[in-house]
Amino acid sequence: MSTAILEDKEILTKEILQLKEEKNALILAHNYQRAEIQDLADIIGDSLELSRAAAKTNNPIIVFCGVHFMAESASILSPDKIVLLPEITAGCPMADMITVEGPRRTDRKEYRDLLGIVFEFADAFTLRDLKSKYPAAPVVCYVNTSAAVKAESDICCTSSNALKVVESLKEDTVIMVPDRNLSAYVAKRTKKKIITWDGFCHVHQRVSAANINSLRAEHPEAVVIVHPECPLEIQDMADHIASTSGILRLAKEIDKKEFIIGTEEGLGHRLKKENPDKEFYFAYEHMVCPNMKRITLRSLRNALRDMQYVIKVPDDIRVKAKRALDRMLEV
Ligand code: 13P
Ligand code: SF4
Numbered sequence: 001m002s003t004a005i006l007e008d009k010e011i012l013t014k015e016i017l018q019l020k021e022e023k024n025a026l027i028l029a030h031n032y033q034r035a036e037i038q039d040l041a042d043i044i045g046d047s048l049e050l051s052r053a054a055a056k057t058n059n060p061i062i063v064f065c066g067v068h069f070m071a072e073s074a075s076i077l078s079p080d081k082i083v084l085l086p087e088i089t090a091g092c093p094m095a096d097m098i099t100v101e102g103p104r105r106t107d108r109k110e111y112r113d114l115l116g117i118v119f120e121f122a123d124a125f126t127l128r129d130l131k132s133k134y135p136a137a138p139v140v141c142y143v144n145t146s147a148a149v150k151a152e153s154d155i156c157c158t159s160s161n162a163l164k165v166v167e168s169l170k171e172d173t174v175i176m177v178p179d180r181n182l183s184a185y186v187a188k189r190t191k192k193k194i195i196t197w198d199g200f201c202h203v204h205q206r207v208s209a210a211n212i213n214s215l216r217a218e219h220p221e222a223v224v225i226v227h228p229e230c231p232l233e234i235q236d237m238a239d240h241i242a243s244t245s246g247i248l249r250l251a252k253e254i255d256k257k258e259f260i261i262g263t264e265e266g267l268g269h270r271l272k273k274e275n276p277d278k279e280f281y282f283a284y285e286h287m288v289c290p291n292m293k294r295i296t297l298r299s300l301r302n303a304l305r306d307m308q309y310v311i312k313v314p315d316d317i318r319v320k321a322k323r324a325l326d327r328m329l330e331v
Contacts, residue, residue, distance in 0.1 A: 032266035097199035226262030
């Protein structure tokens with residue numbers, strides 16, 4: 001790194017720490033954030049851990065270093081707090097794949113053929129349309145959805161509690177949106193019938209069997225751990241399937257030196273920091289979520305200095321969405 005960049009980094013870090021102190025702000029960072037952002041955060045975690053932290057903080061300001069739906073969840077759970085998202089364009093393409101009423105943005109029929117054996121695909125164009133087709137089925141929505149979709153759902157789930165959430169419901173048929181891969185993960189482990197949306201995460205969807213096979217050939221002793229947003233075929237090849245923080249826990253607990261990881265490479269920062277004697281190989285080169293990487297030290301500094309960008313969910317949506325999030329937190 002050049003001296004100018006290093007100086008810049010030092011100055012920005014100092015400013016951030018000063019502003020954070022002055023404003024009594026809490027900095028939350030998702031496990032995929034840039035290393036320098038993680039190093040400055042008060043709490044680093046997966047979606048569930050960060051939702052819990054946002055729900056119980058006393059700080060008047062929460063700076064959410066993650067993507068839009070995460071900041072929205074913080075605003076829903078802590079409506080009296082000011083929630084800032086340092087980059088307003090940091091969204092989640094998977095969350096955008098389902099809307100309550102608007103047009104649907106994906107329709108990958110070939111995938112339906114491939115996975116049709118595991119569960120039934122939703123034949124609908126909006127969430128409301130889908131609900132009208134299965135009026136008795138409760139809707140479980142992944143936290144990777146807009147506040148409006150959460151408001152139309154019965155209960156939320158994250159990658160670490162999806163199965164538990166589905167099993168907590170009394171109905172035998174359950175709608176899961178928007179991630180077909182997380183739905184497949186649950187469908188394989190429950191007796192309930194799962195009706196799924198066919199959304200996906202472009203970062204995890206790209207992991208191929210060839211990626212895993214060639215890494216396994218190079219590192220035959222390595223343990224394969226993948227995120228449930230990976231395709232079912234990849235889940236089936238893995239030794240373990242877990243959320244980002246679940247992967248961190250497993251990497252620490254398992255007494256092995258090498259791991260093949262099927263998730264965004266930002267997790268590598270904590271994996272290496274917390275396990276300096278172990279080696280981690282990501283499923284493919286540059287396994288990066290560009291949205292997660294939008295937040296930089298400069299945008300974090302600007303967020304604290306200029307109080308931007310405020311994420312506030314309108315009350316009519318917030319109250320309904322909070323019911324779904326609270327119900328999940330109870331589970
Ligand atoms: P986690 O809840 O496992 O951190 O996942 C969030 C996410 O967006 C994964 O792509
Ligand atoms: Fe969304 Fe995938 Fe990025 Fe997670 S990694 S925020 S699911 S696009």
